[in-house]
Amino acid sequence: MRIATIGKPGSGKGTQAEVLARKLRVPAISLGEILRKRSLKNDKTGKYIRSRIDKGSFISDRLAFKILSERLEKKDCKKGYILDGFPRNLAQAKMAKDIGTAIEIKVPDSLIIRRISNRRECPKCCRTYNMLTQKPKKDEICDKCKTRLGRRKDDSPNFVKKRLAIYRKKTAPLIAYYRKQGKLVSVDGAGTVSVVFSRIMRALK
Numbered sequence: 001m002r003i004a005t006i007g008k009p010g011s012g013k014g015t016q017a018e019v020l021a022r023k024l025r026v027p028a029i030s031l032g033e034i035l036r037k038r039s040l041k042n043d044k045t046g047k048y049i050r051s052r053i054d055k056g057s058f059i060s061d062r063l064a065f066k067i068l069s070e071r072l073e074k075k076d077c078k079k080g081y082i083l084d085g086f087p088r089n090l091a092q093a094k095m096a097k098d099i100g101t102a103i104e105i106k107v108p109d110s111l112i113i114r115r116i117s118n119r120r121e122c123p124k125c126c127r128t129y130n131m132l133t134q135k136p137k138k139d140e141i142c143d144k145c146k147t148r149l150g151r152r153k154d155d156s157p158n159f160v161k162k163r164l165a166i167y168r169k170k171t172a173p174l175i176a177y178y179r180k181q182g183k184l185v186s187v188d189g190a191g192t193v194s195v196v197f198s199r200i201m202r203a204l205k
């Protein structure tokens with residue numbers, strides 16, 4: 001059970017990976033989240049990662065794979081995992097040979113902009129909210145760790161445009177790559193979290 005989610009920024013990769021992971025009892029691994037946490041460390045690697053992700057650019061394939069591999073070596077990944085954010089280009093897909101299924105979450109750009117502009121994230125535990133669709137219980141405070149929610153730097157409109165352009169150029173070719181191998185499952189990502197999740201479960205069966 002080694003599954004990867006593929007989709008535009010804000011398409012719901014992280015949200016669906018979490019739900020699917022709970023259902024399948026394997027960990028959801030968000031490389032973006034691991035990198036945001038790693039970027040808080042003020043060493044050379046931390047500064048490099050921060051300089052890339054805050055502007056919506058990828059970090060190097062080698063470092064991305066190294067950081068991901070360290071996480072996949074942990075015991076909880078033995079039975080499988082749901083990857084969110086890896087692979088993001090063909091070079092990375094060749095590194096991630098173990099992936100058995102790639103789930104493409106299809107969402108139009110107009111909905112992406114709406115979702116991202118309403119996204120909030122806990123700077124401490126990285127839990128994601130949406131002020132329209134997945135509100136915290138108390139105004140802009142994390143339900144889990146009670147920290148004030150913030151916005152990701154790369155969620156500003158200019159960087160979202162840039163991330164969408166990078167997605168089209170670098171990540172979208174993975175759809176044909178996995179389709180050719182018979183590993184692709186595509187679902188419509190518009191609709192509520194539970195509706196999209198039902199589509200994923202149906203497509204996996």
Ligand code: AP5
Binds near residue numbers: 032033092129192196
């Ligand atoms: P990452 O954090 O993965 O960013 P991303 O790919 O741009 O995707 P997002 O996290 O923005 O969106 P998502 O698809 O997870 O959507 P979400 O579930 O939050 O990566 C960040 C950066 O790290 C990259 O730009 C790069 O710099 C670096 N990086 C990461 N991986 C790398 C790699 N492999 N190589 C090199 N660099 C790498 O949903 C969005 C919002 O909508 C939320 O508010 C959510 O609550 C809401 N929502 C979700 N689903 C629904 C729904 N069905 N209905 C209504 N609202 C919904």
Ligand code: MG
Binds near residue numbers: 013014015030084
């Ligand atoms: Mg995410």
